[in-house]
Amino acid sequence: MSDEPLAADEILDGVYRALCAHGYASLTMQDIADECDKSKSLLHYHYDTKEDLLVAFLSRMITDYEEQLEDEVDDSPVDRLALFLAQFVFTPDEEERQSFHLALLEMRSQGPFNERMREQLVRSDEVLRETVADILRDGIDEGVFDAVDPEQTAALLVATLDGGRTRQVTLNENPTDVSYTRAVVEQAMTHIVEPLLASDVELPPLDETLAKLSAVDSDADVDDVDEPPHSSAQES
Amino acid sequence: MSDEPLAADEILDGVYRALCAHGYASLTMQDIADECDKSKSLLHYHYDTKEDLLVAFLSRMITDYEEQLEDEVDDSPVDRLALFLAQFVFTPDEEERQSFHLALLEMRSQGPFNERMREQLVRSDEVLRETVADILRDGIDEGVFDAVDPEQTAALLVATLDGGRTRQVTLNENPTDVSYTRAVVEQAMTHIVEPLLASDVELPPLDETLAKLSAVDSDADVDDVDEPPHSSAQES
Amino acid sequence: MSDEPLAADEILDGVYRALCAHGYASLTMQDIADECDKSKSLLHYHYDTKEDLLVAFLSRMITDYEEQLEDEVDDSPVDRLALFLAQFVFTPDEEERQSFHLALLEMRSQGPFNERMREQLVRSDEVLRETVADILRDGIDEGVFDAVDPEQTAALLVATLDGGRTRQVTLNENPTDVSYTRAVVEQAMTHIVEPLLASDVELPPLDETLAKLSAVDSDADVDDVDEPPHSSAQES
Amino acid sequence: MSDEPLAADEILDGVYRALCAHGYASLTMQDIADECDKSKSLLHYHYDTKEDLLVAFLSRMITDYEEQLEDEVDDSPVDRLALFLAQFVFTPDEEERQSFHLALLEMRSQGPFNERMREQLVRSDEVLRETVADILRDGIDEGVFDAVDPEQTAALLVATLDGGRTRQVTLNENPTDVSYTRAVVEQAMTHIVEPLLASDVELPPLDETLAKLSAVDSDADVDDVDEPPHSSAQES
DNA sequence: AATGAATGAGTTTTCATTCAT
DNA sequence: CATGAATGAAAACTCATTCAT
Numbered sequence: 001m002s003d004e005p006l007a008a009d010e011i012l013d014g015v016y017r018a019l020c021a022h023g024y025a026s027l028t029m030q031d032i033a034d035e036c037d038k039s040k041s042l043l044h045y046h047y048d049t050k051e052d053l054l055v056a057f058l059s060r061m062i063t064d065y066e067e068q069l070e071d072e073v074d075d076s077p078v079d080r081l082a083l084f085l086a087q088f089v090f091t092p093d094e095e096e097r098q099s100f101h102l103a104l105l106e107m108r109s110q111g112p113f114n115e116r117m118r119e120q121l122v123r124s125d126e127v128l129r130e131t132v133a134d135i136l137r138d139g140i141d142e143g144v145f146d147a148v149d150p151e152q153t154a155a156l157l158v159a160t161l162d163g164g165r166t167r168q169v170t171l172n173e174n175p176t177d178v179s180y181t182r183a184v185v186e187q188a189m190t191h192i193v194e195p196l197l198a199s200d201v202e203l204p205p206l207d208e209t210l211a212k213l214s215a216v217d218s219d220a221d222v223d224d225v226d227e228p229p230h231s232s233a234q235e236s
Numbered sequence: 237m238s239d240e241p242l243a244a245d246e247i248l249d250g251v252y253r254a255l256c257a258h259g260y261a262s263l264t265m266q267d268i269a270d271e272c273d274k275s276k277s278l279l280h281y282h283y284d285t286k287e288d289l290l291v292a293f294l295s296r297m298i299t300d301y302e303e304q305l306e307d308e309v310d311d312s313p314v315d316r317l318a319l320f321l322a323q324f325v326f327t328p329d330e331e332e333r334q335s336f337h338l339a340l341l342e343m344r345s346q347g348p349f350n351e352r353m354r355e356q357l358v359r360s361d362e363v364l365r366e367t368v369a370d371i372l373r374d375g376i377d378e379g380v381f382d383a384v385d386p387e388q389t390a391a392l393l394v395a396t397l398d399g400g401r402t403r404q405v406t407l408n409e410n411p412t413d414v415s416y417t418r419a420v421v422e423q424a425m426t427h428i429v430e431p432l433l434a435s436d437v438e439l440p441p442l443d444e445t446l447a448k449l450s451a452v453d454s455d456a457d458v459d460d461v462d463e464p465p466h467s468s469a470q471e472s
Numbered sequence: 473m474s475d476e477p478l479a480a481d482e483i484l485d486g487v488y489r490a491l492c493a494h495g496y497a498s499l500t501m502q503d504i505a506d507e508c509d510k511s512k513s514l515l516h517y518h519y520d521t522k523e524d525l526l527v528a529f530l531s532r533m534i535t536d537y538e539e540q541l542e543d544e545v546d547d548s549p550v551d552r553l554a555l556f557l558a559q560f561v562f563t564p565d566e567e568e569r570q571s572f573h574l575a576l577l578e579m580r581s582q583g584p585f586n587e588r589m590r591e592q593l594v595r596s597d598e599v600l601r602e603t604v605a606d607i608l609r610d611g612i613d614e615g616v617f618d619a620v621d622p623e624q625t626a627a628l629l630v631a632t633l634d635g636g637r638t639r640q641v642t643l644n645e646n647p648t649d650v651s652y653t654r655a656v657v658e659q660a661m662t663h664i665v666e667p668l669l670a671s672d673v674e675l676p677p678l679d680e681t682l683a684k685l686s687a688v689d690s691d692a693d694v695d696d697v698d699e700p701p702h703s704s705a706q707e708s
Numbered sequence: 709m710s711d712e713p714l715a716a717d718e719i720l721d722g723v724y725r726a727l728c729a730h731g732y733a734s735l736t737m738q739d740i741a742d743e744c745d746k747s748k749s750l751l752h753y754h755y756d757t758k759e760d761l762l763v764a765f766l767s768r769m770i771t772d773y774e775e776q777l778e779d780e781v782d783d784s785p786v787d788r789l790a791l792f793l794a795q796f797v798f799t800p801d802e803e804e805r806q807s808f809h810l811a812l813l814e815m816r817s818q819g820p821f822n823e824r825m826r827e828q829l830v831r832s833d834e835v836l837r838e839t840v841a842d843i844l845r846d847g848i849d850e851g852v853f854d855a856v857d858p859e860q861t862a863a864l865l866v867a868t869l870d871g872g873r874t875r876q877v878t879l880n881e882n883p884t885d886v887s888y889t890r891a892v893v894e895q896a897m898t899h900i901v902e903p904l905l906a907s908d909v910e911l912p913p914l915d916e917t918l919a920k921l922s923a924v925d926s927d928a929d930v931d932d933v934d935e936p937p938h939s940s941a942q943e944s
Numbered sequence: 945a946a947t948g949a950a951t952g953a954g955t956t957t958t959c960a961t962t963c964a965t
Numbered sequence: 966c967a968t969g970a971a972t973g974a975a976a977a978c979t980c981a982t983t984c985a986t
Binding site: 495496497498571574577578580581582583584585587590593594597624625627628630631632633634635636638639641642643644645652655656659660663664667 | 731732733734807810813814816817818819820821826829830833860861863864866867868869870871872874875877878879880881888891892894895896899900903
């Protein structure tokens with residue numbers, strides 16, 4: 001019955017918005033407090049230190065992503081792979097997601113200096129690569145992919161997509177320009193994925209998958225005007 | 237003939253070492269001053285603001301890299317490509333290298349917040365992609381590569397290598413472990429580069445190119461004990 | 473009839489334990505709440521402010537001490553004086569005692585800044601000096617002490633004992649070491665008390681009185697495992 | 709020739725004044741900064757932490773006291789002892805010194821919680837007791853004192869005087885009232901010191917020594933209106 | 945060219961207190 | 966009675982920058 005969102009969660013939502021607005025490097029507790037309309041002291045009431053808060057944020061993000069993945073297990077390997085590729089492409093209206101991935105990139109670069117953060121980042125990396133490896137394994141079993149090494153190929157794909165996205169978010173001054181990532185994803189489809197497919201299998205075109213993606217999003221997002229549905233998370 | 241290095245340059249060297257030691261996020265003017273044995277005030281004498289100093293550092297780094305590239309124009313396209321792949325991710329002094337790329341990654345994530353930094357980063361990206369595109373164009377002209385789109389393929393390769401390196405430096409707690417990058421580079425050779433080669437052409441194995449690389453470095457490094465020769469730079 | 477201790481009293485017990493554990497300077501309401509397993513809010517329900525709570529604590533402590541004194545009026549002046557000397561500085565549970573006196577010393581030093589606290593401290597000082605003066609008066613009347621000025625001599629004795637204890641608790645890193653105090657008490661007996669005695673009167677040796685003290689305590693302490701019986705209080 | 713006082717010293721002077729004005733428990737870096745007309749940041753420039761600053765303050769205080777002692781070595785043991793006793797008595801115009809001793813008492817009660825502070829306090833205690841013990845030893849050698857145990861007797865005297873002062877500063881609401889300490893000192897002279905003297909030796913009356921003390925002070929204090937001459941320090 | 949001293953604006957964190965339930 | 970949640974004011978400390986020399 002309790003409609004009111006829990007403060008601890010609202011704070012994490014504030015972290016998301018504050019990261020988008022200010023980036024990680026210049027993120028202050030005050031920024032977060034402002035974004036969730038709470039007092040700084042309350043942040044410390046729920047999370048002892050700033051680090052605790054950020055670790056909790058990363059952790060929720062990854063868990064949300066894992067939960068989202070479970071919804072997709074019924075699709076065919078080819079569709080799941082297409083979906084995975086498409087998720088890396090920002091659509092022009094996703095300005096916010098670009099800011100977010102930028103902030104995430106900043107946090108990632110803190111990993112080596114912070115044990116607890118690195119733990120989360122490594123976990124995130126494993127989720128990501130394992131997702132692709134699972135898809136590949138399923139596809140190989142079903143005979144729709146050639147018998148490549150699933151782990152190695154997954155590493156290649158994740159590196160490529162992540163590299164494309166990284167360059168997109170770091171280099172672009174116009175946050176609605178998505179050409180860099182899109183080009184990389186399309187090249188990855190042509191040079192890496194398509195040569196893997198069995199002769200009678202076809203990868204759906206990127207635009208088609210993107211269209212499907214935004215349809216799903218509109219469904220889900222009915223009342224999430226400003227807020228990520230604990231889900232825009234996908235990472236590292 | 238004046239042997240004594242210019243203070244302005246010694247300061248930039250200090251930036252390099254301070255970035256390796258502390259990362260970008262927690263880099264203070266004092267850190268840099270300590271690394272180059274100068275006073276904070278002197279840094280401000282030569283560079284008005286911290287931002288000026290970091291922009292100058294990025295700029296010198298890219299210029300150094302460009303100069304280094306000019307030494308390689310005489311090699312064959314295949315060798316140059318092999319060299320590029322190898323160089324991107326390995327150097328004889330791995331540990332320092334990784335911390336440096338980590339710091340660079342942090343700076344890259346500041347690009348969107350800082351016009352002048354982004355300028356340098358974009359320039360660096362162009363140098364990088366243009367280098368690969370040039371190699372590809374030369375190779376296509378000479379008939380050793382298939383007639384792919386040089387720009388697009390260059391973007392794919394750069395994204396892949398950069399993505400691999402990024403994941404390596406952000407996820408690894410052991411800074412001398414390069415297995416992640418190596419796997420990605422090898423996969424990139426197999427899945428992306430080799431399918432491009434004319435039927436009678438062979439890409440030299442990674443190890444061979446690496447061996448060549450360290451031979452060259454030993455030659456050059458005679459008196460570079462502690463200091464980057466204004467050159468370890470290469471980026472973004 | 474009602475066995476359950478009153479919350480207001482349990483809170484004061486918490487103050488005692490929290491003072492021993494943390495000292496006065498860094499004593500927080502949370503510390504006290506933790507020690508009595510109540511919420512901070514409850515402390516404020518029973519005592520409006522932190523100051524109120526501490527004043528109440530001091531007040532109860534002194535009252536408890538006064539009550540304890542009444543038990544001793546039947547003894548001879550010499551015995552009562554010996555007891556006073558011994559009691560002032562030693563108790564069976566030394567370690568707890570020292571931390572408590574330390575905390576008390578901190579509170580005492582707040583007196584000049586806090587009217588209400590000073591009131592209690594002054595009252596405590598009067599109780600203490602009056603106790604000794606009474607003993608001296610009784611002894612002079614009975615002819616066992618020389619005819620000194622009871623008030624002045626009481627002031628001297630109290631200052632000496634308090635000074636010894638203060639130096640003990642502030643200087644010693646080992647809280648069970650009482651050698652400093654013992655030395656001072658013995659010197660006080662030799663130099664101050666003994667010259668006061670009529671020629672046929674003898675002060676019982678310190679060890680003997682101490683033995684008596686611990687015997688009494690063991691009797692009383694049957695069910696006081698963890699808690700001060702509202703009584704360890706005695707002070708300055 | 710440099711007339712201007714060193715900032716580091718001015719800051720320590722500020723600590724003295726701030727301690728007098730605010731006490732130790734509520735002493736903030738801002739209070740100290742205000743008292744010495746410097747910025748908080750400058751305090752941190754010269755002393756890394758608040759603790760460092762306070763330790764430095766204690767340390768200078770003790771050193772100053774030791775230096776002052778050296779001026780007195782030529783006096784006779786009886787005079788030196790009289791002087792020592794008198795120094796514990798505040799004269800009515802020494803309101804400031806009372807506040808200071810109060811603050812010092814607060815710091816002393818922090819000893820057990822702070823290793824570095826305790827070090828200074830122990831050193832101070834040793835200086836104080838050794839001073840008296842030295843006087844006693846000299847006097848015994850010269851035959852003006854009875855052959856008491858110098859260390860033990862010194863401990864008794866220091867405890868008594870310190871206890872008197874402690875009670876004075878903690879209990880008195882009127883900071884110009886010095887009756888408590890004065891009474892204790894006089895009692896100590898009568899009951900403890902005088903019985904020690906050889907039959908032909910006399911202790912100069914307290915008032916006389918006090919008069920001598922203030923004469924010396926007026927000499928020295930010519931231009932120290934508001935400032936302790938790095939010397940009001942004397943302590944345990 | 946070079947430095948030590950100094951500062952203001954800002955950061956995280958602490959804590960007594962209040963409020964709704 | 967009792968509590969968890971929430972807050973505002975203030976604390977120590979940091980850091981880029983400036984200034985006098």
